[in-house]
Amino acid sequence: MDSSLSTGTLRSRHTIGRASLKKSFGHTRATIEFWQKLAKRALQDGGQTPFYLFAVAPIKQALSEFAQAFAVLPMRQWLSLKTQPLRPLLSWWRKRGFGVEVVSEFELLAALKEGFAPKDILVNGPAKHHWLTRHECERLNVNFDSAAEIQALLPIARRLDWSCGIRVQTRQEFDPEEPAYPTQFGFTAQEAVPALKKLTKAGLRLETIHFHLRTNVPTAVIYKRALEETGEICKLAHFQPKHLDCGGGFPPPHVLTREGEPVDRNFSLSEMAKVYQHALRRFPGAQQIWVENGRWLSARSGILILQVLDTKQRRGMQHLICDGGRTLNALVSNWEQHELSTLTARSGRNIPTTVSGPTCMAFDQLARRHLPKSIRAGDHLIWFEAGAYHLPWETRFSHARAAVYWHDDKEIRKVRERESFEDWWASCSGLAKAAENNS
Numbered sequence: 001m002d003s004s005l006s007t008g009t010l011r012s013r014h015t016i017g018r019a020s021l022k023k024s025f026g027h028t029r030a031t032i033e034f035w036q037k038l039a040k041r042a043l044q045d046g047g048q049t050p051f052y053l054f055a056v057a058p059i060k061q062a063l064s065e066f067a068q069a070f071a072v073l074p075m076r077q078w079l080s081l082k083t084q085p086l087r088p089l090l091s092w093w094r095k096r097g098f099g100v101e102v103v104s105e106f107e108l109l110a111a112l113k114e115g116f117a118p119k120d121i122l123v124n125g126p127a128k129h130h131w132l133t134r135h136e137c138e139r140l141n142v143n144f145d146s147a148a149e150i151q152a153l154l155p156i157a158r159r160l161d162w163s164c165g166i167r168v169q170t171r172q173e174f175d176p177e178e179p180a181y182p183t184q185f186g187f188t189a190q191e192a193v194p195a196l197k198k199l200t201k202a203g204l205r206l207e208t209i210h211f212h213l214r215t216n217v218p219t220a221v222i223y224k225r226a227l228e229e230t231g232e233i234c235k236l237a238h239f240q241p242k243h244l245d246c247g248g249g250f251p252p253p254h255v256l257t258r259e260g261e262p263v264d265r266n267f268s269l270s271e272m273a274k275v276y277q278h279a280l281r282r283f284p285g286a287q288q289i290w291v292e293n294g295r296w297l298s299a300r301s302g303i304l305i306l307q308v309l310d311t312k313q314r315r316g317m318q319h320l321i322c323d324g325g326r327t328l329n330a331l332v333s334n335w336e337q338h339e340l341s342t343l344t345a346r347s348g349r350n351i352p353t354t355v356s357g358p359t360c361m362a363f364d365q366l367a368r369r370h371l372p373k374s375i376r377a378g379d380h381l382i383w384f385e386a387g388a389y390h391l392p393w394e395t396r397f398s399h400a401r402a403a404v405y406w407h408d409d410k411e412i413r414k415v416r417e418r419e420s421f422e423d424w425w426a427s428c429s430g431l432a433k434a435a436e437n438n439s
Contacts, residue, residue, distance in 0.1 A: 050324025083294025165208025325357015
């Protein structure tokens with residue numbers, strides 16, 4: 001992700017001028033009709049907006065594209081659980097014998113509860129020595145992020161026969177909002193060499209070298225540079241890794257920057273295949289390349305369905321006020337643009353339109369583009385590419401959490417109820433109420 005696509009920020013660096021209100025996201029008619037059909041079925045079955053609808057078919061399509069692009073390479077794709085913490089997806093993934101990447105205690109517990117064997121769980125992320133010590137799992141895959149983690153976890157790793165590695169911070173990794181500054185993750189080159197030597201001397205099952213660049217990595221060249229730096233570190237440490245864990249997110253299709261350019265305009269899976277082939281020659285001991293492409297895999301697998309509650313005209317701009325929006329359901333709209341369409345076809349002239357959520361924040365703008373002037377209160381809208389980071393970044397800002405539906409190629413079923421007032425209020429006042437009852 002370049003500096004114009006920074007995740008986690010609550011401020012937009014760019015505005016959308018009138019010339020960029022018209023844009024193309026590149027969806028096929030079949031894709032749009034697929035989601036429209038499912039959305040109508042969910043509404044007919046009593047779905048109350050806003051709600052998320054996820055489907056396994058786009059995941060299958062992504063896996064097919066991945067297999068075709070890297071057919072001759074020894075690849076292992078891990079499901080990034082943080083990107084889409086959806087239980088039926090996790091269950092579907094496990095039944096196919098795939099592995100899952102976790103970066104928190106809750107995610108580890110979820111993977112274990114869903115039946116993943118520890119050997120099929122990859123533990124990444126910082127400061128895990130403060131929680132991983134509580135879980136006696138043999139044969140986990142664990143990448144250390146710091147010297148403190150090594151100090152605390154090394155005896156456990158040796159006793160439980162973990163397959164270990166370290167995360168290195170290459171020069172290709174930086175704060176996406178302030179590129180002049182590094183991130184807080186991993187070992188620098190100066191730290192990594194002694195760390196690898198220490199782990200080797202300790203007799204650990206040291207098998208992996210890992211880096212993670214960021215999300216929406218714009219070109220394959222960045223991976224190539226990161227692998228070259230990683231190769232120099234391994235050479236200095238006399239370490240031949242068995243696994244090359246090339247973390248970082250391929251940019252998903254059908255998503256635009258704030259300026260209206262496709263985020264994957266300079267990215268190519270075929271170029272990535274060449275990078276990986278070169279890497280295998282550079283690391284002669286490598287047996288597998290590991291990836292955790294969360295957004296590229298799952299962004300396409302979900303939509304958000306909204307209902308227009310009110311319409312207004314303001315100085316040449318049509319405003320559609322909906323029951324869901326950026327603040328509650330789609331934080332990613334702060335730094336990128338997704339396809340948005342009406343569920344029922346609306347004819348007539350398209351005019352500049354701002355689609356807003358129901359909260360009392362000017363920040364709550366889901367989209368700004370040309371939409372039909374004929375849209376009315378009661379109409380339903382679909383926000384596409386809602387399958388990555390929408391659930392984990394969902395908020396309860398004066399409203400309840402949305403319902404969640406899952407389509408498994410056969411039926412649509414509700415997998416999370418719309419949050420009730422009692423649940424919403426208990427989450428804010430439960431402890432205070434308990435204290436009051438005990439006084």
